[in-house]
Amino acid sequence: GSDDIIAGNVSKYTVLPVGYCGLPKKGHLIFDACFESGNLGRVDHITEFEYDLFIRPDTCNPRFRVWFNFTVENVKESQ
Numbered sequence: 001g002s003d004d005i006i007a008g009n010v011s012k013y014t015v016l017p018v019g020y021c022g023l024p025k026k027g028h029l030i031f032d033a034c035f036e037s038g039n040l041g042r043v044d045h046i047t048e049f050e051y052d053l054f055i056r057p058d059t060c061n062p063r064f065r066v067w068f069n070f071t072v073e074n075v076k077e078s079q
Contacts, residue, residue, distance in 0.1 A: 009033040010040045010070065015051065026076045033070035040070035049079065 011034035014024050024030070027048070033040035042054040055065045 008041070009038045009056070010043055013043055014074075015043060015045045017045070017048075024074060026074060027079055028074060029079075030073040031070060032073070037069050039065075039068060 010031050013031045015029045015031070016024065017028075020028075029051070031040060031043050031053075032038070039056040039058075040053060041056040044052040044054075046052060053068075053070075055068050058064050058066060
């Protein structure tokens with residue numbers, strides 16, 4: 001659930017539709033936060049245009065999440 005502790009960063013995580021097999025197509029988003037200051041801990045696919053992103057807590061203060069830093073690749077026009 002959303003109360004789970006999120007440890008580590010998402011690393012080149014490709015979001016594929018449920019039941020999809022094969023290589024990612026344009027529009028199957030690729031999330032990455034595996035770099036210094038990256039803090040994306042989890043991605044949940046809701047619909048083609050909706051994702052729940054879970055940001056890891058700040059290093060020096062685990063009660064706060066005051067910034068976010070990650071990349072998104074493989075988007076298609078108007079997505």
